[in-house]
Amino acid sequence: MAEDPLESRRRFAHALLSPLTVILGAAETLLRQAASSEPLLREMAELILAQAQRLHSTLSRLAETAEVHGRSIYAEWQEEERPKEPTRLAEAPAPTTPIATPEETGSRAARILVIDDDPAAQRELQGMLAESGFEVLVAGSSxxxxxxxxxxxxxVIVLDFGLPVVGGPQMYTVFQEDPTLRGVPIVVTASVSAQQESSWAYPWMVRKPIDxxxxxETIARALATPFHEGQPTVLIVDDEPGVRRELCQALTARGFFVQEAGSGAEALTRIAREPPDIVLLDLYLPxxxxxxxxxxxxxxxxxxxxxxVLLSVVDDPVVKVQGxxxxxxxxxSKPFSILELSARIEAILRRKALEFSFSPxxxxxxxxxxxxxxxxRVGSRQPFAVCYVDLDSFKAYNDVYGFLKGDGxxxxxxxxxxxxxxxxxGPDDFLGHVGGDDFVLITSPDRAEPICRQAVREFERVIxxxxxxxxRxxxxxxxxxxxxxxxxxxxxxxxxxxxxxxGKSIAxxxxxxxxxxxxxxxxKQIPGSTIVCVHSHLHDTSCPDG
Incomplete structure (x- = not known):
């Protein structure tokens, strides 16, 4: 089936202008760095930027002309296929420079906690790390x-993704939320059979069998990454490594913590596991x-x-309105000013905080x-269910362990x-945080109890x-x-x-x-977790099996 001509033109413009966007961003960065440098360096930076802008203007007109006069381009032009980037679990290439170990640098040996329920895997990891000069601790259960x-x-924590009982993903969040461990980087290890969709979005991963x-190299990168608590998190989704690199450097310099995704699938799994504060999303991904x-x-x-925020080389009002x-x-529209982009990010975050009254x-x-x-929901006059969720003994926990652990x-x-x-x-369900340890969930009457029972079971398993x-x-x-x-x-x-x-008994x-x-x-007087159902139109206060 032939591709829509308009869509072909847009993809043509994307392939033509995206590399130039990287050049423009780099030229702007050079010009800012050269502002206080010697005149010749500043002059060269200005020349590069001016010529890049001129080239961008020319290519933009070419792309626009192709839509009107160049239908043969739609049929004959093939988007150049770039080499695929290795996925995060793929075997990493050997580093170009030797990895400095604690023994070689003479620094204090970094302490690595290895968590794996397989004794053979424990011995293998312990041997690899100890030989490299690290202090190694080993644990076999959550x-x-x-x-x-x-x-x-x-x-650093090296965490097996397939840990039983309380699994790797759950342990990952427990470590992240513990105030005594906050900021400790976690390297996730995964066997082929344990690969799940969510596993691809962790910052540091190593495939089993371990290389x-x-x-x-992964541990070295984890140790070198600064902790970002308190910084707004921006997720950049773009298949152009140069675009991601330019945006990452520029936004990091302006106080944002930046994460990257090179595909739509990776972006969705990252967002599902830990939503960022804002997403910068390229319109065309592979x-x-x-x-x-x-x-x-x-x-x-x-x-x-x-x-x-959608980013694209296509400056088409129809596409903008659709998005x-x-x-x-x-x-x-690419290219854009980094100053303008960062200002828009800040404005959107302020507006969202006010508009939706987010729980901080x-x-x-x-x-x-x-x-x-x-x-x-009341005004719709349609059936619905409201679930009020409250933690038992939370105040005592907060008093004993402190508010930071309580927040966790x-x-x-x-x-x-x-x-x-x-x-x-369902797609119309709602979850809100009243404050403290109280939550409100709104769903359909048939889904309310199964949702709550699953949440309670998981909470009791982890708490x-x-x-x-x-x-304990x-x-x-x-x-x-x-x-x-x-x-x-x-x-x-x-x-x-x-x-x-x-939907009719509540006004x-x-x-x-x-x-x-x-x-x-x-x-609240009943020991253990309790789920009570109240049917407003029947005046019944019981739940099946509960």
């Missing part, structure tokens, strides 16, 4: 790993159209409001957005709810890792209750109240709150 990591605070040189990526992001609750109508927040802790929609969503628990609850919603929810060894063994912590008296508090559990309505969101209060107070 509980052993978290306890050892807290005691020793390693410089020593690749492992050492595996997926940028418009399709926007559609997918807007179809998922956890990325519904994720800011997206904006799909849900993109902005559209910039979880980045989920806050109270204003929750109230807006509830009013819309909140983030974990947000993650398990988001993941349950992603797997079992023991947030306690120290003694508390006892099954409780000691703290003061709300009256100031010493008391024992069990490990955290979850209370969920689900209110379902036929105002306040009625939903009234229906929740009594059942919530009763459920």
């Amino acid at each position: 509980t052993e790993a978290i306890d050892l990591a807290r005691r020793s605070r390693p410089d 020593r040189e690749q492992l050492l 595996d997926m159209d940028g418009m399709e990526i926007v559609r997918r992001l807007r179809a998922q609750e956890n990325t519904l409001t994720l800011p997206v 904006l109508r799909l849900g993109a927040d902005d559209y910039l 802790s979880t980045r989920l929609p806050g109270n204003i957005a929750i109230q807006r969503e509830l009013r819309a 628990v909140i983030h974990q609850m947000a993650r398990v709810l988001s993941e349950a919603l992603r797997q079992l929810g 023991p890792l947030y306690y120290d060894t003694e508390a 063994a006892r099954g409780y912590i000691e703290a003061l209750d709300r009256q100031g008296r010493p008391a024992r508090f069990p490990l955290m559990t979850v209370t969920v109240v689900i209110v379902t309505t036929d 105002h969101p306040a009625q939903l709150v009234d229906l929740m209060l009594g059942p919530k107070q009763q459920a």
Whole structure:
């Protein structure tokens, strides 16, 4: 089937002008660096920039002419295929310079924590790293790993993706959220059978069987990468390595933490695992159209409001309008000014924060957005369910372990709810963070209980890792209750109240709150996690099997 002529022209312009965009960006950078240099260097930089701009103008006119007069170009022109970049799990080429080990540099030996349940894999990794001068610690289970990591605070964690019980992906988030381990880089190891879609988006990965040189190079890169807490995260999605490099350098210099993806698939897996603050998305990618990526992001609750800026060499009002109508927040034509791009990023982030009243802790929609969503659901007169999620014994945990570790628990609850919603929810479902340890999930009556049960199961599986060894063994912590008296508090559990309505028995969101209060107070008195269902039109307060 022949490609649409207009689409062919756009792809032709993309292939023609994208490399020139890199040249222009590099020329602008050179000119800024040369501003205070000797006159000859500054003159040469100005000349390069002027000629690049002239060439861009000429090629843009050529591309525009091809649409009107050059239909033979559509039939004959073939986009030049660039060599594919190696995927993150592919075997890395041998470094051009020897990797300096601690023994060779005379520095303190970096401490590496290896986490793998396979004794043979433990011995192999321990031997490779010890021979290179590293101090090596080994753990074979999730509980052993978290306890050892807290005691020793390693410089790098090497984590097996296929770890049983609490798996590699879950352990990854536990390590990230623990304030004593925050900033410790994690190198994920994966066997061929353990490769899953989400595995391709981790910053540092090594394929099993382990190649020593690749492992050492990955650890060296992980150690050299600065921690970015507090910086807005920008994900650049572009198949041109030169474009990514230019944007990465320029935005990093302006205080952003930058991540990269070279394809649409890699971008979607990165975003699903850990959404950035904003996405810079090239319109034409080798595996997926940028418009399709926007559609997918807007179809998922956890990325519904994720800011997206489309970037393209195509300066076509029709294409711009199409992207904006799909849900993109902005559209910039290449080449563009880095100063303008960074200003637009900052403006979009400010606007989003105000518009959706995001929770600063979880980045989920806050109270204003929750109230807006509830009013819309009530006004629709269609059946829906509201799930109020509250953690049990959270205040005691916060008092004993501190608010930083408490924030980690909140983030974990947000993650398990988001993941349950992603797997079992629908495109119109909603998740918000009321504040503290309270969340609101809005879905259809038939999906509410399965979503909540999966989230509760996952939370109960992971939450023991947030306690120290003694508390896990006892099954409780000691703290003061709300009256100031010493008391024992069990490990955290979850209370969920689900209110379902036929859409006609509720006239105002306040009625939903009234229906929740009594059942919530009763459920809080029941040991362990509890799910209570309230059917507003039946006045029933029970859940099947619950």
